[in-house]
Amino acid sequence: xxKGKIKIDDKRYPKRLANTKEAxxxxxxxxxxxxxxxxxxxxxxxxxxxTEYGRKICTKLVSEVAARGITIVSGFMYxxxxxxxxxxxxxxxxxxxxxxxxxxxxxxxxxxxxxxxxLKKGGLILSEMPGKKGPAKWTYPKRNRIVAGxxxxxLVVQAAENSGSLITANFTKDFKRxxxxxxxxxxxxxxxxxxxxxxxxxxxxxxSGGIIKFFMPKQEDIDFSETSGEQMERYENLSKKERQxxxxxxxxxxxxxxxxxxxxxxxxKAGTILSQMQLKGIIEKSGNKYYVSDF
Amino acid sequence: xxxxxxxxxYSGLKSIGIDVxxxxxxxxxxxxxxxxxxxxxxxxxxxxxxxxxxxxxxxxPEKRIxxxxxxxxxxxxxxxxxLPIAIGILASALRFKIPEKSLFFGELSLDGSLRHTxxxxxxxxxxxxxxxxxxxxxxxxxxxxxxxxxINVYPVKNLDQIIDFLINKRKxxxxxxxxxxxxxxxxxxxxxxxxxxxxxxxxxxxxxAGGHNLFMVGSPGSGKTMIARSLPGIxxxxxxxxxxxxxxxxxxxxxxxxGSGLIRxxxxxxxxxxxxxxGLIGGGSRPKPGEITLAHxxxxxxxxxxxxxxxxxxxxxxxxxxxxxxxxxxxxxxxxPSEFMLVASSNPCPCGYLNHPEKECECTPRQVSRYRKKISxxxxxxxxxxxxxxxxxxxxxxxxxxxxxxxxxxxxxxRVVKARKRQAKRFKKEEIRTNAEMKNRHVKKYCQLSEKTxxxxxxxxxxxxxxxxxxxxxxxxxxxxxxxxxxxxxxADHVAEALQYRSKM
Numbered sequence: 001x002x003k004g005k006i007k008i009d010d011k012r013y014p015k016r017l018a019n020t021k022e023a024x025x026x027x028x029x030x031x032x033x034x035x036x037x038x039x040x041x042x043x044x045x046x047x048x049x050x051t052e053y054g055r056k057i058c059t060k061l062v063s064e065v066a067a068r069g070i071t072i073v074s075g076f077m078y079x080x081x082x083x084x085x086x087x088x089x090x091x092x093x094x095x096x097x098x099x100x101x102x103x104x105x106x107x108x109x110x111x112x113x114x115x116x117x118x119l120k121k122g123g124l125i126l127s128e129m130p131g132k133k134g135p136a137k138w139t140y141p142k143r144n145r146i147v148a149g150x151x152x153x154x155l156v157v158q159a160a161e162n163s164g165s166l167i168t169a170n171f172t173k174d175f176k177r178x179x180x181x182x183x184x185x186x187x188x189x190x191x192x193x194x195x196x197x198x199x200x201x202x203x204x205x206x207x208s209g210g211i212i213k214f215f216m217p218k219q220e221d222i223d224f225s226e227t228s229g230e231q232m233e234r235y236e237n238l239s240k241k242e243r244q245x246x247x248x249x250x251x252x253x254x255x256x257x258x259x260x261x262x263x264x265x266x267x268x269k270a271g272t273i274l275s276q277m278q279l280k281g282i283i284e285k286s287g288n289k290y291y292v293s294d295f
Numbered sequence: 296x297x298x299x300x301x302x303x304x305y306s307g308l309k310s311i312g313i314d315v316x317x318x319x320x321x322x323x324x325x326x327x328x329x330x331x332x333x334x335x336x337x338x339x340x341x342x343x344x345x346x347x348x349x350x351x352x353x354x355x356p357e358k359r360i361x362x363x364x365x366x367x368x369x370x371x372x373x374x375x376x377x378l379p380i381a382i383g384i385l386a387s388a389l390r391f392k393i394p395e396k397s398l399f400f401g402e403l404s405l406d407g408s409l410r411h412t413x414x415x416x417x418x419x420x421x422x423x424x425x426x427x428x429x430x431x432x433x434x435x436x437x438x439x440x441x442x443x444x445x446i447n448v449y450p451v452k453n454l455d456q457i458i459d460f461l462i463n464k465r466k467x468x469x470x471x472x473x474x475x476x477x478x479x480x481x482x483x484x485x486x487x488x489x490x491x492x493x494x495x496x497x498x499x500x501x502x503x504a505g506g507h508n509l510f511m512v513g514s515p516g517s518g519k520t521m522i523a524r525s526l527p528g529i530x531x532x533x534x535x536x537x538x539x540x541x542x543x544x545x546x547x548x549x550x551x552x553x554g555s556g557l558i559r560x561x562x563x564x565x566x567x568x569x570x571x572x573x574g575l576i577g578g579g580s581r582p583k584p585g586e587i588t589l590a591h592x593x594x595x596x597x598x599x600x601x602x603x604x605x606x607x608x609x610x611x612x613x614x615x616x617x618x619x620x621x622x623x624x625x626x627x628x629x630x631x632p633s634e635f636m637l638v639a640s641s642n643p644c645p646c647g648y649l650n651h652p653e654k655e656c657e658c659t660p661r662q663v664s665r666y667r668k669k670i671s672x673x674x675x676x677x678x679x680x681x682x683x684x685x686x687x688x689x690x691x692x693x694x695x696x697x698x699x700x701x702x703x704x705x706x707x708x709x710r711v712v713k714a715r716k717r718q719a720k721r722f723k724k725e726e727i728r729t730n731a732e733m734k735n736r737h738v739k740k741y742c743q744l745s746e747k748t749x750x751x752x753x754x755x756x757x758x759x760x761x762x763x764x765x766x767x768x769x770x771x772x773x774x775x776x777x778x779x780x781x782x783x784x785x786x787a788d789h790v791a792e793a794l795q796y797r798s799k800m
Contacts, residue, residue, distance in 0.1 A: 049655070078660050110661055189655060255685045256494045256795065267493030268776070271795040272788045279754055279791070287650040288683040
């Protein structure tokens with residue numbers, strides 16, 4: 001596998017990053033260094049403590065964006081960062097992981113499977129530090145300037161007040177780049193940061209269409225909110241109870257007991273219906289709650 | 296003068312006859328010696344016996360007294376040789392005849408009265424099987440022994456009383472068994488008291504019906520302990536044979552209260568996670584039963600399952616599989632039964648609030664996975680039912696009580712008993728009695744699956760990555776669900792429900 005060091009005066013050094021203040025003197029990398037990967041870049045950042053909502057939204061938005069050839073840049077941390085990398089990789093998209101530590105170190109270590117996947121799918125691992133240097137408190141915010149600097153736009157999925165993701169958002173503003181934020185329920189801590197960003201002028205994201213349009217203005221209008229034909233087909237032949245389950249899950253994700261109560265069913269019947277729907281692939285379980293598969 | 300008094304010792308749950316031989320002689324200095332591998336408690340018997348006799352206003356013989364506990368090579372333990380020793384000494388001092396075919400047993404107090412002594416029931420059982428006619432034991436322990444028919448159990452208050460009886464000065468009436476425990480014992484918690492938790496209550500019912508082990512995961516305060524404590528109330532009542540087994544264990548370990556009779560309530564043991572390996576499975580140089588044996592025929596509840604020492608949990612594997620264990624030590628080897636239902640519970644993560652509707656979880660994914668990995672896989676493999684206990688808003692639930700969840704424990708028990716009867720009928724030619732005990736060959740032989748059921752099973756196996764072991768576990772649980780519904784065949788719906796309770800660890 002290719003690895004190396006690229007200095008700021010090198011022709012291959014990404015222009016967009018070079019134009020920012022405090023751009024790193026040199027970048028260490030692993031993977032195939034090509035100019036194309038830096039062509040269209042979207043930074044996706046968010047809380048480490050993402051909620052299930054955050055995971056779902058991040059996966060949906062990123063997979064749709066990455067499928068169109070837009071590179072996803074993020075920080076390889078667990079939570080939203082890792083979810084974004086995974087979503088990009090899963091649709092065969094390119095992704096750049098900017099590490100807060102030396103290029104030879106995988107941090108956090110248990111995500112080594114993701115590390116390998118990123119490289120295998122033609123992505124890049126980047127860092128401004130060589131060797132096996134470990135991360136320190138100050139390397140995370142420093143790393144964020146590279147994430148923001150490489151990208152034309154930054155998408156903040158979930159962020160609490162004082163979250164590290166807001167540092168990336170601030171860099172994005174400083175660099176006069178585009179900022180997107182995902183709205184979330186105000187009852188959740190990790191929605192406050194994004195809500196404030198929207199209040200201060202970040203673009204509110206309701207579907208991936210808005211982001212794709214920013215990168216490819218000439219594209220025809222795409223509507224991603226509609227359910228595809230194949231999914232519509234799955235909803236035919238559903239029993240009355242199954243339809244009721246879907247209706248309830250569309251407004252809110254629920255546990256077995258909640259569904260039993262709402263449908264006025266004993267717990268065993270509710271469990272049976274939910275298992276069968278899971279087998280058909282209409283709903284999914286995560287944590288202790290059920291979701292409609294197509295979101 | 297030489298006298299012989301019969302008594303008994305036990306090793307594990309087995310009793311052995313012990314001859315207490317007493318020789319008193321005028322030759323030599325007055326002395327009192329006990330030989331025959333006595334433990335400290337037996338050795339100290341000397342002082343208790345001496346003082347008890349003096350305080351009963353009888354002159355203690357100024358002679359050389361030697362007590363031999365035969366067979367001499369079996370280690371003797373416990374305080375129950377006080378009475379036979381005292382009787383032997385007094386028989387030669389007061390010149391009375393020791394009644395034939397009689398066993399003496401009991402601990403003396405310094406004032407001459409007899410104290411509640413552990414092991415009364417096994418002694419009576421031993422007397423019955425060995426053809427003894429009379430058993431003399433402390434009044435407070437007599438009721439326990441009186442359960443056994445065909446022998447005379449004499450309740451003894453103090454030395455005075457028994458001596459008067461033995462020299463024919465006074466009559467003593469054999470004890471008659473009194474059932475002091477009410478037959479309709481109210482359970483600690485009734486299932487109908489538990490609000491919400493529909494699925495968990497359903498799982499508890501399945502666990503009780505099929506004898507399956509159960510694992511509950513949920514945030515603090517979600518009601519895991521309450522569910523566990525209400526389990527004995529829905530399990531079938533102890534049969535006479537089971538009751539005897541349980542009482543025997545409790546009697547030997549000194550867990551019966553004075554004056555009590557047979558234990559009718561299913562044991563519920565909930566040891567703290569600070570327990571040692573020996574405390575949990577039993578042991579010691581003279582092996583004592585552990586919590587798994589005390590939970591025999593009942594429920595062993597291990598709260599904070601992953602906080603238990605790993606060595607203790609690992610040691611539980613074999614007894615969990617075999618329903619008993621053999622503890623081998625250099626001096627002896629004992630068997631203890633341990634057919635219990637394991638109910639374990641744990642938090643979903645170190646802080647306890649993962650997936651909580653309101654509280655924020657503070658743990659990193661790594662902490663969560665490390666926390667879960669603390670539980671050994673082989674133990675989890677032996678648990679058929681896994682359930683997530685969600686946190687509930689009790690106030691909200693109180694307002695919308697529904698009829699279907701308010702079934703009383705007594706009603707649930709009836710259904711459980713019915714399901715157990717179906718199982719007993721199914722396994723009448725086998726050694727097992729419940730679905731949980733089925734081995735793979737039993738599953739293949741007895742579990743009737745329709746074509747549609749097989750289809751959904753294999754579909755589920757590939758979709759959820761279910762292992763071969765998990766596959767059999769699912770059939771076992773489905774069989775219990777079918778039994779609860781009085782169905783002869785496992786239907787697709789039963790399997791679909793069983794899928795809900797598979798392990799997610």
